[in-house]
Amino acid sequence: DAGVIQSPRHEVTEMGQEVTLRCKPISGHDYLFWYRQTMMRGLELLIYFNNNVPIDDSGMPEDRFSAKMPNASFSTLKIQPSEPRDSAVYFCAIRREGETGELFFGEGSRLTVL
């Protein structure tokens, strides 16, 4: 178990509110990924970091989405303002450099925007 803690596990909010999802890797890693799961598109990559530096954010759907990684043990994904179409499960995943490519996922944050 590589250990990725995500919070909150469930979030219900109203349209227009700010949402902050958190990810805490508790084991060593070089890469951190944020994915969004929907029925229509499966697991979509939103953004990934290498050694805390954002490398590719082309998957971030709009300027309403932003992500930060202030240190190796913490990352946030923020949606402001939130919209109903943002409702999905958001996963954080980590990977170590040089390994075979396996990603270790957290349990996800289920977001519902009313």
Add this chain to the structure above:
Amino acid sequence: DQQVKQNSPSLSVQEGRISILNCDYTNSMFDYFLWYKKYPAEGPTFLISISSIKDKNEDGRFTVFLNKSAKHLSLHIVPSQPGDSAVYFCAASGSGNQFYFGTGTSLTVIP
């Protein structure tokens, strides 16, 4: 546009029989392929992988087959067990660090 496609949203199989899950990809630069398994309310967990230099990789009851010319891979589970009931995601990566996932196939193994 989806670069990795799983065209079967669901599959039901009798316990003890073979489960075959399929996946197609469009990018010929992909050189590493993985299958992940996901139970409800949990994150996906790694199941098995295959490099593009191989056409088959086996791990216990799980075998992944890769057909590069057809840009197709499949996961075989034999014999299927009720505990295998889950959503299975196919994923692919190329020279970068991005992993492209399919939409998933929900497998139900009927006791």
